[in-house]
Amino acid sequence: xxxxxxxxxxxxxxxxxxxxxxxxxxxxxxxxxxxxxxxxxxxxxxxxxxxxxxxxxxxxxxxxxxxxxxxxxxxxxxxxxxxxxxxxxxxxxxxxxxxxxxxxxxxxxxxxxxxxxxxxxxxxxxxxxxxxxxxxxxxxxxxxxxxxxxxxxxxxxxxxxxxxxxxxxxxxxxxxxxxxxxxxxxxxxxxxxxxxxxxxxxxxxxxxxxxxxxxxxxxxxxxxxxxxxxxxxxxxxxxxxxxxxxxxxxxxxxxxxxxxxxxxxxxxxxxxxxxxxxxxxxxxxxxxxxxxxxxxxxxxxxxxxxxxxxxxxxxxxxxxxxxxxxxxxxxxxxxxxxxxxxxxxxxxxxxxxxxxxxxxxxxxxxxxxxxxxxxxxxxxxxxxxxxxxxxxxxxxxxxxxxxxxxxxxxxxxxxxxxxxxxxxxxxxxxxxxxxxxxxxxx
Amino acid sequence: xxxxxxxxxxxxxxxxxxxxxxxxxxxxxxxxxxxxxxxxxxxxxxxxxxxxxxxxxxxxxxxxxxxxxxxxxxxxxxxxxxxxxxxxxxxxxxxxxxxxxxxxxxxxxxxxxxxxxxxxxxxxxxxxxxxxxxxxxxxxxxxxxxxxxxxxxxxxxxxxxxxxxxxxxxxxxxxxxxxxxxxxxxxxxxxxxxxxxxxxxxxxxxxxxxxxxxxxxxxxxxxxxxxxxxxxxxxxxxxxxxxxxxxxxxxxxxxxx
Numbered sequence: 079x080x081x082x083x084x085x086x087x088x089x090x091x092x093x094x095x096x097x098x099x100x101x102x103x104x105x106x107x108x109x110x111x112x113x114x115x116x117x118x119x120x121x122x123x124x125x126x127x128x129x130x131x132x133x134x135x136x137x138x139x140x141x142x143x144x145x146x147x148x149x150x151x152x153x154x155x156x157x158x159x160x161x162x163x164x165x166x167x168x169x170x171x172x173x174x175x176x177x178x179x180x181x182x183x184x185x186x187x188x189x190x191x192x193x194x195x196x197x198x199x200x201x202x203x204x205x206x207x208x209x210x211x212x213x214x215x216x217x218x219x220x221x222x223x224x225x226x227x228x229x230x231x232x233x234x235x236x237x238x239x240x241x242x243x244x245x246x247x248x249x250x251x252x253x254x255x256x257x258x259x260x261x262x263x264x265x266x267x268x269x270x271x272x273x274x275x276x277x278x279x280x281x282x283x284x285x286x287x288x289x290x291x292x293x294x295x296x297x298x299x300x301x302x303x304x305x306x307x308x309x310x311x312x313x314x315x316x317x318x319x320x321x322x323x324x325x326x327x328x329x330x331x332x333x334x335x336x337x338x339x340x341x342x343x344x345x346x347x348x349x350x351x352x353x354x355x356x357x358x359x360x361x362x363x364x365x366x367x368x369x370x371x372x373x374x375x376x377x378x379x380x381x382x383x384x385x386x387x388x389x390x391x392x393x394x395x396x397x398x399x400x401x402x403x404x405x406x407x408x409x410x411x412x413x414x415x416x417x418x419x420x421x422x423x424x425x426x427x428x429x430x431x432x433x434x435x436x437x438x439x440x441x442x443x444x445x446x447x448x449x450x451x452x453x454x455x456x457x458x459x460x461x462x463x464x465x466x467x468x469x470x471x472x473x474x475x476x477x478x479x480x481x482x483x484x485x486x487x488x489x490x491x492x493x494x495x496x497x498x499x500x501x502x503x504x505x506x507x508x509x510x511x512x513x514x515x516x517x518x519x520x
Numbered sequence: 521x522x523x524x525x526x527x528x529x530x531x532x533x534x535x536x537x538x539x540x541x542x543x544x545x546x547x548x549x550x551x552x553x554x555x556x557x558x559x560x561x562x563x564x565x566x567x568x569x570x571x572x573x574x575x576x577x578x579x580x581x582x583x584x585x586x587x588x589x590x591x592x593x594x595x596x597x598x599x600x601x602x603x604x605x606x607x608x609x610x611x612x613x614x615x616x617x618x619x620x621x622x623x624x625x626x627x628x629x630x631x632x633x634x635x636x637x638x639x640x641x642x643x644x645x646x647x648x649x650x651x652x653x654x655x656x657x658x659x660x661x662x663x664x665x666x667x668x669x670x671x672x673x674x675x676x677x678x679x680x681x682x683x684x685x686x687x688x689x690x691x692x693x694x695x696x697x698x699x700x701x702x703x704x705x706x707x708x709x710x711x712x713x714x715x716x717x718x719x720x721x722x723x724x725x726x727x728x729x730x731x732x733x734x735x736x737x738x739x740x741x742x743x744x745x746x747x748x749x750x751x752x753x754x755x756x757x758x759x760x761x762x763x764x765x766x767x768x769x770x771x772x773x774x775x776x777x
Contacts, residue, residue: 193581195590213580244560245595273590275580282604283615290619293589293599320598 088439103447110451110494111458116392118459118483140358140370142344147362156369163365164339176360178353179346183228185307186220187342188321191275191291200258214256217309220318228347229306236268236300244317248300253310270298276321279332287332292324307342409505416509423514436506437499444498448491561597563589564625566616568635571603575752584758585629592766608635609649617653621660628657629765631668637712647715654723665725666765669713671734674705676745726772733764
């Protein structure tokens, strides 16, 4: 029997029993899909964890305060601050040039009156200017919204302001609580309009001190908890910088407490976890107090190795499941066709002809199942990614992007074919060695 | 729970978050890009006690310029209230106009009548100072200057009470005692309004006819224009003024468009 005859025989066998063949292909496909999907997701997850931890990210973030370092607090994760010290562009540039610094993200704060027409503040006279029940004193925190993923900010409702927007803000539950809005009711504020007033101290022509505010309207687009800066309103840099400049330009004899530092703080991302300590030391040499969760980082690093082992284990389990599925399906197929083997041998087929025919059939079904499974697996991975992406983007975090792992696809198809041939070898050889009469009688 | 166990839980939480946030490049859908917009409107209010909000329930929120800003100007407007209590036009030229200029105001409202009227500033002096103020605002780049005239003070309920000296006045401008007689006050109001109308036309400003708006409101039984002391605008009165300025701005904007 030639190779062509063996192919023809295998094809005829598949056509004669389409249901069984389809079930076998489906079994292989499901196993291959599981294998592909789990490996794709595990590899992507592993890549992201390593990216977040080994190459920087929020955990490698160092907060720089507009204050000198306190010598007695050296090496402390969250030290008590030294004397106030403005952070200007020169200081920012110097810090950006420190070795091991990946990126420097400025944080701007501005004093502000927050007016919410139709709402009454519950904090009494301490909450806002006397004679006003709808206005409270608070601070605006400005960050570059396009880098929001690098800041310690968590979205609990709505969305983040658009980058550069001067009319959209997020508010914190702390600010809402001052208006008596707590719990699930905080979600209802999204879409409301608030009025922000940055004060500036003036001295009139007769020497009387007066305050005039720079008022702007803003729409609340989300509710967040944040540690980027001290304040109840999170907004874009451009919005807060305009207010900060207005206040800082006031008469210092009228408002000596006005925030005059161009930057209230910096968020410095180190190039890696191991660089955090040295970068902190260098920033303190420049003259600013820093804080970073170094102890937590060290512990996380140890646990990362555990995560790697777990993710690798997931892939191995998927591989084992795939092997079992293929073997089981082909064993059943071969056992079913023993009578056919007997007939083939009775009409003159040799052992190796029967073996070849079965191996070709197993290989074809393995390859077909591998192709279908790879496609299904990638689709499954993308479906899961879409769900995770929806969650992440709703939280304002970096979304999911699953690249197409061509190498994994080819490996899965080849692997499924080899596994199918391997799984089919033992039962095929056993069937091939069966005497014709015995095979027919089975 | 021991501190070590808490730390362990914290670490596990961090890892879970990191695994959940697993995957490659930052998504472009995390935020919506800002819609392109035109240049910002900068609105500066030039005025006296009424513009500061004296007499209203919540001066910061109820002052008529604040209401005008909230209701009649676009979302992307910056508003600065330059008003100073008891300010005359002469004082506004030195105390308030510079702020409007330095802020590069595009919309300015001017309502400065009470202090000059009740201080007895001659109408010719008032007219020339007002013209100087309006011209300087236009010269500084303000594209729209709205100037309000004098409401019919002699027809308002606070006037007779104030004139009789039974009420001492509000936190801002106190009622001078004795106030002019009704006929004299009416003549003064008419002369001031004539001067304001002429100055508005000569400077290219927009006249906001508060006299007609208030008269109409009183005729229709509207809320009291003045607070009980009779010296300051009530919250309802502030709303009425804000609406009158808003209506006029909309009319001008429609006409220009």
